[in-house]
Amino acid sequence: MEIIKTAGLTKNYRRFKKQAGMMGSIRGLVRREYEEKQAVTNLDLSIREGEFVGMIGPNGAGKTTLIKMLTGIIAPTCGTINVLGYYPNDLDHELKQQYAVVMGQKSQLFFELTVEDTLRLFKEIYGLPEEEYQISKEYFVNLFQVQELMHVQVRTLSLGERMKMELIAALLHNPKIIFLDEPTIGLDAVASKQIRGFLAEINQKKGTTIILTSHYMEDIKTLCKRSIVINHGCKIYDGDTEKLFEQYQKLKKITVTFQEPTSLPKMGNEARIIEQTPYKKVIMVPKENAPGLLRELMGLLPSDISVEEEEIGTVVERIYQKGGEGFA
Amino acid sequence: MEQSWREFTRKGEKVLRKYLEIIKIFIKTQLAWRGDVVIQILFTLTKILFACLLWRTIFKDRDQVAGFTINSMLSYYIISSFLNQMDMSSRVSGEISQRIRNGTFSKYMVLPVNIQGYFIAMELGIVLFYLSLDVITSVIWIFAFHIRFVFVSDPVAFVGAMILILLGLFFMAQLNYYLGLLTLKYEEIGTFLMIKDNLVAFITGSLIPLVLLPQGFVAVMKVFPFYYVTYLPSMLLIGRLKGELGMGLLVLACWCVILQAVIYATWHNYRIKYDGVGI
Numbered sequence: 001m002e003i004i005k006t007a008g009l010t011k012n013y014r015r016f017k018k019q020a021g022m023m024g025s026i027r028g029l030v031r032r033e034y035e036e037k038q039a040v041t042n043l044d045l046s047i048r049e050g051e052f053v054g055m056i057g058p059n060g061a062g063k064t065t066l067i068k069m070l071t072g073i074i075a076p077t078c079g080t081i082n083v084l085g086y087y088p089n090d091l092d093h094e095l096k097q098q099y100a101v102v103m104g105q106k107s108q109l110f111f112e113l114t115v116e117d118t119l120r121l122f123k124e125i126y127g128l129p130e131e132e133y134q135i136s137k138e139y140f141v142n143l144f145q146v147q148e149l150m151h152v153q154v155r156t157l158s159l160g161e162r163m164k165m166e167l168i169a170a171l172l173h174n175p176k177i178i179f180l181d182e183p184t185i186g187l188d189a190v191a192s193k194q195i196r197g198f199l200a201e202i203n204q205k206k207g208t209t210i211i212l213t214s215h216y217m218e219d220i221k222t223l224c225k226r227s228i229v230i231n232h233g234c235k236i237y238d239g240d241t242e243k244l245f246e247q248y249q250k251l252k253k254i255t256v257t258f259q260e261p262t263s264l265p266k267m268g269n270e271a272r273i274i275e276q277t278p279y280k281k282v283i284m285v286p287k288e289n290a291p292g293l294l295r296e297l298m299g300l301l302p303s304d305i306s307v308e309e310e311e312i313g314t315v316v317e318r319i320y321q322k323g324g325e326g327f328a
Numbered sequence: 329m330e331q332s333w334r335e336f337t338r339k340g341e342k343v344l345r346k347y348l349e350i351i352k353i354f355i356k357t358q359l360a361w362r363g364d365v366v367i368q369i370l371f372t373l374t375k376i377l378f379a380c381l382l383w384r385t386i387f388k389d390r391d392q393v394a395g396f397t398i399n400s401m402l403s404y405y406i407i408s409s410f411l412n413q414m415d416m417s418s419r420v421s422g423e424i425s426q427r428i429r430n431g432t433f434s435k436y437m438v439l440p441v442n443i444q445g446y447f448i449a450m451e452l453g454i455v456l457f458y459l460s461l462d463v464i465t466s467v468i469w470i471f472a473f474h475i476r477f478v479f480v481s482d483p484v485a486f487v488g489a490m491i492l493i494l495l496g497l498f499f500m501a502q503l504n505y506y507l508g509l510l511t512l513k514y515e516e517i518g519t520f521l522m523i524k525d526n527l528v529a530f531i532t533g534s535l536i537p538l539v540l541l542p543q544g545f546v547a548v549m550k551v552f553p554f555y556y557v558t559y560l561p562s563m564l565l566i567g568r569l570k571g572e573l574g575m576g577l578l579v580l581a582c583w584c585v586i587l588q589a590v591i592y593a594t595w596h597n598y599r600i601k602y603d604g605v606g607i
Contacts, residue, residue, distance in 0.1 A: 072433045075600040088383055089600070101438050110353060112360035119351060126440050127342045155358075221442055238544035266463035307467050 003177065003209060004070060005049040009079035011040040011065050013234075039065040041232060041233040043077070047211065049176070052203045054224030054241060055213040060318050062233040063213040067179050070211070071101050073201075084176065097126060100170035104182035108169050111155040115165045117148075118154070128172035133172070140168040143198055160191030171193070171202065175192060177209045178202075184216055196222050216321070217316055231320055248318045249260065252290040253284045253308040256297050264300075331343050346441060355454025356497035368458060372413070372465040378380040379405045380473050382569045400566055403478040403555060408562040413462055415456045415557070417504040418525065420447045424508025426519050444591065447508075448501045453470055455497070480567040488573040495580045496557035500528075502587045509591065514599035528554055535590070553583035 002241035017035045019264060040062040046054055055063045068074045069081060072095070074087030081088055086095040102108075109118045125134040141147055145166040149157060158167065163183060170178060180199070184192040200223055204210050214220055220227055220241060227244050229237035237244055253274075262277035271293055275282035285293050290307065358364070380402065385399040396404065424447065427433040436443045470477050480486050506522060510517050531554035539545050549555040556576040563569040567586050 070432070071438055073437050073604045074602060091437060096440040097440060099438075103434075106432055106435065112357050113353065117356060121349050121353045125344045125439055127346070161351060276344075 001049045004045065004211075006043060006045040006070075007078075007080045009040055009043040009066075009069065009081060010038070010060075010077050011043070011069060011074065012077045012147055013037045013039055030299075038233050040069070040076075041231075043230075043233075045235070045237050045238075047226070049209055050203070050207045052199075052210045052224050052225060053212070054220035054227045055211065055230060056217070056220055056227060057118065057230035059215075061230045063230050064181055065233075067101070067181050067211070067213065067229065071179055073098075073100065074293045088172055097221045098175055099177040099179065100173070100175040101164050101179040102170045102181065102183055102184040104163070104180075107154075107166060109154045109162070109165060112153060114151050115154060115168070116150045122172050123167055128173060135173060136172050137168070142170055142315055143201065144168060144194075147247060148210065159258050160187050160194075163187060163191070163195060164198075167198065171208075172225070174206065175208065177211065180210060180212045180214075182214055183212070184214060184219055184260075192216065192219070198221055217245075217313075221314070224239075229319055237319070244319065247317060248304045250286060250318070251284045251310045252287045253310060254290065254293065254297065255304075255306045255308070256281050256283070256300075256302045257304045258300070260304045262300055263304075267296070347445055350441075350446055350449035351456065355457050358454060358457040359369040367463065368461055369465055372462055373469065375409060376406060376466070376469040376473075378467075379409070380475075381504060397478075398449050398538075399476045401479045401568045402473075402475050404562055405475075406470070406475070407565050408558050410462055410466060411493060411496075411558045411562060414455050414459060414493075415500045416451050416458065417497070417500040418521070419454065419503035419504075420451055420501055421517065421521055422509040423447070423450075425521075426504065428508070428511040428602065429515065431604045433602065437602075444502075444505050447505055448498070449496075478566045480565050482567070482570060485564045485567070485570045485573065488570075489561040490576065490578060491554055492561045492564070492573070492576055495577070496553075496561065499553050499580060499584050499587065500557060502584060502591060506591050506594060510595075511545060511593050511599045514595060528557075529545040531555060551579070553580050558579045603607050 014034050016028070017033045018024050040133065043062075043066065045066075051104065055066070057063050065074070069076050070083055070088060072083075072091050075089040078246055084095055084098055086097060108122075109115065110121075119133075119137060123130075128136070141150065146164055146165070146168070149161055149165070154162065154165065157276050167183070169267065172219050183199075184195055196219060198214070199210060203210050203223075210223075212219065212224060226237060227241040228235065228243070258281045259279075262281075264273070264276075266280055266281075267273075267283070270289060271283050272284040273281060273283050283293065294305070294307070381400050383398060383405065386393060387401070391397065393401065424433065426522055427436075436446055439446075469475070480489070503524070506519055507520050507596045510520060514520075529554065536551065538555065546555075550572075554587060560569060560572055564573060
C-alpha cells in the first residue's frame, strides 16, 4: 500500500544576500537584497508501506528539506504531498501519532533528566496505555541493550548511547513511518553497525516504513533495498540500491604479490598501475576487463592475488556527478 | 449518549495527563540544578531586604504615603513582587524565538501536542517550582522583619483576586507566545521584547504603586490588560479597590479572547514562513 506520495513537489527558500564588509552591511541595512534558492524541484515520489528507502545526495542537495516537507515542518512552495492520507503541514495530531522523526544533530531528550523521564513524557504525549508503554519500552531497551543507562542524566551519555535513546523515544509509540535524518552522523564504526542492526530488525519485525538519509554509504548499502539520489533539488535516481552501485562501480582494484621480483608485461585493457614494488603491484582496471587481466596475471605465477571493489567514496562522487543518466 | 460522554471524558483525561506530564517534567528540570535553586532563594531574600530598607527610610518621618502605611506598602510590595516573579512568561518568548532562529522549533511541530499548550504547561511547571520557593522565603521575611502583613478578609475580593491572577498569568503567557511567534516573520524580536518588558514593569505597578501616578494616566491604563495583571490583584489582596474587581475580570477576559484570536491568525499566516534552518 502506498503511504507517501508527492507530485511536482517544490520548495524555494528566500534568503538575505549581502556583500562582505562594513559597506556591505550598511548597504544591506538600507536596501535589502534577497535571492531565491530552489531546494527541491518538481519532485515526484511514491513510497509503499514497509519499505526501507535510502536518500542520498551531497550537502545542500535537498534531502533534509524533503524530510521537513514530509513531516509537515515546512510547507512546500508548490506541488502535492500525501502522507498516510494527510497533508503534513496541516500539522494534524492524527498524522503525528503515526510517524516519528529523528534528526541526528537535534535531540528530543531532556539533557538534565534521565531517558526514563523523557519516555514517560512521550508516553503521555502519545497517549499510550501503561501496559503498552511498558511492553514497548522493554522491547526497545532490550533490543538496544541500554538497561543500565535508563536512570542516568542524558547529558552524560556518549553520542552513540544518546542516539540509541533518541531512537527509543521515537519508536516508543510504534509509528508506521520513521524518518531518520543522518542517524549515524558522528558515530564510530561499532555504534553505526549496531544502529544499522536495530533499524533492520525494526523494519523487518515491526514492518515500520523507514526513510533514511545518510552520507555513510554503508548505511544505505546495508539497509536500503531502494535508493533515491537527490542532487540540486532534483531526483536523479530512484530504484534498486544494488543496481545503482553496480552501475557506478566502474573499476576493480587488483592487488598481486610475488615471491620473486617480477615485472609486469605491457598491459592493455585500460589497466592502470597505481602502486608498484618489485614484489607487489596494485592495478585499477575497468570491471569488464578484470577477468582478462586476471588470466594474464595468473600466468606470472603470483604468490597471492586479491580483487576489491572500488572505494565507495569514489563511486558516490561519480553517482553525484553523473547520477541519473539513463535512470531519471 | 452515555458512551459518547465516556469517550469525551476519556479523551479529556488523556489531554489533561499530557499537559500534566509536561508540567511535571519542567518541575523536574528545575530541580536538576541546585545552584539555581539557592540563587533564586537568595535573590528573593535580597529583594525583600532592599524593599524593607527603602520603604522604612521613606516612612521614617511620615506615617502615610498616598494612603499607604508602612505595613500596607510592604504588604503590597511583597504581594506584587511575588506575582511578578510568578510571571515567568518571558521565558516563553525567549525560548520560542531562539528555537525558531536555530531551527529546533521543529521538535514541537512533530509532536502530537498543541504547541501553545506545551509552552503554557512549561511555564506552569517552572512557576510552580519557584512559587514554592517564594512562599517559603516571603513567610520567613514577614516574620524576620516583623511586618504586620495586611491581607484581605473579604472572601469575594480574595476569590476575585485569585481569578484575576490566573487570567493575568494566562494573558502574559499568551502575549509572550505571540511575541515569540513574531520571530517567524521578523526573525529578530529583541526590540519587541524590550518594549514589552519596560511597559509591563511600569504599567503593572511593579516599580511604583499606580496610585502615585496622575489619575488620567491610570484611567487610560485601565483599558489595557496590564493594570489587572499585578497591580489590581495586589491591591485586592491588601483589601483595597474591590470596586474595580468586576471591571478587571471583564477587561482581562476580553483581552485574553482577543489575543487568542490574534495568536490563531498569526500562527496560521506565519507558520508557512518557518524554514527550520539549522537542522
